[in-house]
Amino acid sequence: MARVRKTVTIRDVAEDAGVSLQTVSRVVNGGPNVRPQLRDKVRASIERLGYVPSLAAQRMSGSRSYxxxxxxxxxxxxxxxxxxxxxxxxxxxxxxxxxxxxxxxxxxxxxxxxxxxxxxxxxxxxxxxxxxxxxxxxxxxxxxxxxxxxxxxxxxxxxxxxxxxxxxxxxxxxxGDEGAAHLATMRLSELGHRRIGMIAGPSQYSLSGWRIDGWKRALAEVGLSSEGLLERGDFGYESGTRAAQALLDRNPDLTAIIASSDQMALAVLEVARDRGLRVPRDLSLISFDNTPIVRFSQPPLSAIDQPxxxxxxxxxxxxxxxEPDGDDDAVIEVAAGLVERASTAPAPAPARA
Amino acid sequence: MARVRKTVTIRDVAEDAGVSLQTVSRVVNGGPNVRPQLRDKVRASIERLGYVPSLAAQRMSGSRSYxxxxxxxxxxxxxxxxxxxxxxxxxxxxxxxxxxxxxxxxxxxxxxxxxxxxxxxxxxxxxxxxxxxxxxxxxxxxxxxxxxxxxxxxxxxxxxxxxxxxxxxxxxxxxGDEGAAHLATMRLSELGHRRIGMIAGPSQYSLSGWRIDGWKRALAEVGLSSEGLLERGDFGYESGTRAAQALLDRNPDLTAIIASSDQMALAVLEVARDRGLRVPRDLSLISFDNTPIVRFSQPPLSAIDQPxxxxxxxxxxxxxxxEPDGDDDAVIEVAAGLVERASTAPAPAPARA
DNA sequence: GCGCATATTGTGAGCGTTCTCAAGACTTGT
DNA sequence: ACAAGTCTTGAGAACGCTCACAATATGCGC
CATH class of the missing domain: 3.40.50.2300 (Response regulator)
Structure with a gap:
């Protein structure tokens, strides 16, 4: 017996408030020229009847689809x-x-x-x-x-x-990929790291390049070299393993790595464990993405949080x-932040000081 | 100078094919009474013009909103x-x-x-x-x-x-929460476990109850007791820690735990580690959800995969x-599966056999 | 070949909203 | 107090589609 509740339309509101459809429409859309008194009256009717404009109808008549x-x-x-x-x-x-x-x-x-x-x-x-x-x-x-x-x-x-x-x-x-990589690198530098490796993403993602840029910029600012410290992966776990191996093989003095994805960072963690390197004591690690998985690794990873x-x-x-015809094709940058967890620590004292 | 491409409407198609609007509508909606010859002609026009009906308009006139x-x-x-x-x-x-x-x-x-x-x-x-x-x-x-x-x-x-x-x-x-819990429990029993704990979800989720049911049913089937083996959490990590502590405190002979969420399972892992229990050698663990996080823990978790x-x-x-007026309010069950990883193993030999 | 049932096509109305434009009610300046 | 505004309101068309129904075409039995 469920009586089919007829939809409340703008017409119902107009009748209830004793105004024209157009006036209701104006009130709903915040139109400019409506007397406050009438506006309130219409609003009351809308409230009472529980009127909500139909998206489909709005699209049909108006220029916007919402x-x-x-x-x-x-x-x-x-x-x-x-x-x-x-x-x-x-x-x-x-x-x-x-x-x-x-x-x-x-x-x-x-x-x-x-x-x-x-x-x-x-x-x-x-x-x-x-x-x-x-x-x-x-x-x-x-x-x-x-x-x-x-x-x-x-x-x-x-x-x-x-x-x-x-x-x-x-x-x-x-x-803010460039800025984020810069931020991560600077933080590691602050912690005393001098040899900071980077596992970047694939080159078809332009953000891979920006991250490399940020890393290099930071290194340059603090007078460090990036020589031999760059590897690439495809964001996936296996590629992270390969990159970490290569990086550590080539640079025995490496004390920090920035990985361009959480999964690659987890791979680094595994590789480090296999080699008897303790994170963060022997090796500091910062990843990109900050997906939920990095909170539950051992140790939990410090990560760049993508906003x-x-x-x-x-x-x-x-x-x-x-505006429908606006052509101001700007570039907007939203800054990423660094969430520090337990995978970053001061650089170990050099073997021979 | 971007010429505003006028939208292709049903009218354009009708004109192009030389038929009425209604006929086009019939073709689009697979209406029953259209001569194949005409239908093909209309289809060709649709194809050529790239016509796609407007959702909003369909909603406006028809009874469905899609x-x-x-x-x-x-x-x-x-x-x-x-x-x-x-x-x-x-x-x-x-x-x-x-x-x-x-x-x-x-x-x-x-x-x-x-x-x-x-x-x-x-x-x-x-x-x-x-x-x-x-x-x-x-x-x-x-x-x-x-x-x-x-x-x-x-x-x-x-x-x-x-x-x-x-x-x-x-x-x-x-x-299939009941069935999934049953499946997990049976699997653990097969592996020789006799004391199988359950960390359930909060009681306001009815699925929490079903999982308990499935666990109990399996235990009963193989003649095991559930006495003192049930704890509850809220699906979150902290609650998992508390539950695991309680469970292990109360049951020193526990060799397996089923956790009602991945996060609670990860908490169990942590608690076990703290107590010197090795997973899966000393303690087997199966979680619910199978979210990506469980693939990267140490060890990766066996989990019930929610379909x-x-x-x-x-x-x-x-x-x-x-049908709009159909009232056959059925209950449909989709079966969950168990993904076995490295957190499950045969039960350890009893201390005193 | 006629009349009726059935298959096929077309017609006009209407869905709920906003648009355009026109009409009426106030202001304001002089 | 009058013209020329500006503010407020309303009327009617239009958006693109489907519905119900009317009109026409086709088939069948006799």
């Missing part, structure tokens, strides 16, 4: 999702994105796109047509994908690229605030 | 999100939900709701009004929240409750397939 679409890598989330960088990305994205969206009356939707597919344009195009989002957020590795950025530019949809600092179409937001949630949140704000 | 709304706990995702169970939930939900939705032409949206807030009804009600989803998916701890289920029932929106086996309004989907993605996927299918 939808922000976030594009994520399908591969990372599907097949590979446990094997690689961990999955914190999606969570944090949602965290930052959904909350910020809802603060502005927007909604966030997630679209999973497989970069390797040659249907990228079709898939994404279909999503754009169906949803007609007011803005799109691109996450790595899509952030600098030509096919995608071009498609978005063609359609005139504002978009933000997370983890990119290339000016170009769309807003770029970096998570993903905040960055996405900023991206959303930019997209929402942006 | 939106499934997933309700998640805000607390877990916001403040507490690192401290408690880990965040794999959201990822896996998205994984299972988004893909399955898109296979059926649906979209999934995520709504974060704070159970502890007294605005639950308001918040959720607003989301329902704005989105008018065709179905809602409830995840723990919302799955059996009266306020929420009642609201949904009132509005006549079909919903699925994940991690619930209570028949009632809506479809219930359990992840969250699959369960959500099933939920989506149920919601989509369901």
């Amino acid at each position: 939808i922000i679409l976030a594009i994520n890598d399908r591969e990372r989330t599907l097949a590979d999702w446990r094997e690689r960088r961990g999955t914190d990305w999606v969570d944090q994205m949602l965290l930052g994105g959904i909350l910020t969206c809802s603060q502005h009356g927007y909604r966030m939707m997630v679209e999973l796109v497989d970069t390797h597919s040659d249907h990228v344009e079709r898939e994404l195009g279909a999503a754009l047509s169906a949803l007609q989002p007011d803005g799109v957020i691109l996450t790595p590795p899509h952030s600098e994908n030509r096919l995608i950025t071009q498609l978005l530019a063609e359609r005139g949809i504002p978009f933000a690229r997370i983890g990119s600092n290339v000016t170009g179409p769309g807003i770029a937001l970096t998570m 993903i949630a905040e960055t996405v949140s900023r991206a959303v704000e930019q997209l929402i605030a942006r | 939106i499934i709304l997933a309700i998640n706990d805000r607390e877990r995702t916001l403040a507490d999100w690192r401290e408690r169970r880990g965040t794999d939930w959201v990822d896996q939900m998205l994984l299972g939900g988004i893909l399955t939705c898109s296979q059926h032409g649906y979209r999934m949206m995520v709504e974060l709701v704070d159970t502890h807030s007294d605005h639950v009804e308001r918040e959720l009600g607003a989301a329902l009004s704005a989105l008018q989803p065709d179905g809602v998916i409830l995840t723990p701890p919302h799955s059996e929240n009266r306020l929420i289920t009642q609201l949904l029932a009132e509005r006549g929106i079909p919903f699925a409750r994940i991690g619930s086996n209570v028949t009632g309004p809506g479809i219930a989907l359990t992840m 969250i993605a699959e369960t959500v996927s099933r939920a989506v299918e149920q919601l989509i397939a369901r």
Whole structure:
């Protein structure tokens, strides 16, 4: 017998308050020219009836859809999702994105796109047509994908690229990779370390380069050399093992390592253990990402915390605030922080002092 | 000079194919009475123009919105999100939900709701009004929240409750908690363990009870006692420490523990280490959840893998397939599996045999 | 070949909102 | 007190699609 509750529409509110539809619409959207007295009356009606505008109808008539679409890598989330960088990305994205969206009356939707597919344009195009989002957020590795950025530019949809600092179409937001690597390196230097190794990510990620830059800049500032102290991995565990081996083989005097992902850092931990090096006593270690896994290793790792949630949140704000025809394609940097746990300590006294 | 690309509408397709709007609509929706010849012609036009129906317009006119709304706990995702169970939930939900939705032409949206807030009804009600989803998916701890289920029932929106086996309004989907606990217990028994402890979750989660049930059933089946072998935690690390301490204090002869979350299991690992108990030689350990963190502990943990993605996927299918007035509120069980790693081993020989 | 059932196509209304534009109610300056 | 504003409100069209129904075409039995 569940009586089908008819949806409360703007018309119901208008009748209840004795005004026109348009006036209600103005009140709902914070329109400028409504007498306070009337406004309050309408607000009361809205409250009483529990009116909430229909997103679909708003999209139909107005120029906005109140939808922000976030594009994520399908591969990372599907097949590979446990094997690689961990999955914190999606969570944090949602965290930052959904909350910020809802603060502005927007909604966030997630679209999973497989970069390797040659249907990228079709898939994404279909999503754009169906949803007609007011803005799109691109996450790595899509952030600098030509096919995608071009498609978005063609359609005139504002978009933000997370983890990119290339000016170009769309807003770029970096998570301060250069600064973060600099910060980590400086901290290790403060602790007395003179030989600080770096395990960077793959070169197709531009953030890998920025991190190397930050590390080198810091080394230069304190008069240290980076000679022979750089290795690369692919963010995964195995690559971390190889890189750590190489680094330690080549530099017996190494006392600190910065790893470009938590998983690679955990690999370093394992390699160190195998060689009888105690962390942090013999070897200090700082990782990037600060995913939950690093809190439970032995010892818990000091890590650069990627402000993903905040960055996405900023991206959303930019997209929402942006005038439809605004072309100020800025680069925004959100600073990362260092969370110190038990994998960093003062450098051991040199063997022969 | 970016020419604003006008959206391709159903009208464009109709003109291009030389038919009426209605015919195009029929083709798009797989309507029954269209001559194959015409259908192909229309399809060709759709293809050529790249037409994709607008979700908003479909919602406006038709009875469906093609939106499934997933309700998640805000607390877990916001403040507490690192401290408690880990965040794999959201990822896996998205994984299972988004893909399955898109296979059926649906979209999934995520709504974060704070159970502890007294605005639950308001918040959720607003989301329902704005989105008018065709179905809602409830995840723990919302799955059996009266306020929420009642609201949904009132509005006549079909919903699925994940991690619930209570028949009632809506479809219930359990992840085989009873069976999983039984499986874990039996496995430990097979390995020769006779004293198998259980660290359960908080009692307000009904799955906590089911896991206890499965554990007890297995113990009974092989003639073991559960006396004094049960502790409770809140899924978080600290609570796991306390529970492990209590369990080991009370039962010096304990050789195996099942923990109801990965974090609690990691706490057990730590406690064992402190007491000089080696895992798995002296103590076997199986956890629930199988989040990424358990692959990198020392040793990596054997864990019950929660088929969250699959369960959500099933939920989506149920919601989509369901007739608007169908009331067959079934309970569906998706079986969990045991992933064995290095934290389980044959029971040590009794001290005095 | 006629009449009726059935398959196929088209027509017009309506979903809930915002847009554009016009009308009425106040101000203000002189 | 009058013209010329500015502020406030409302009316009607429009967004892109599907619904219910009407119209036409096709098939079948006799």
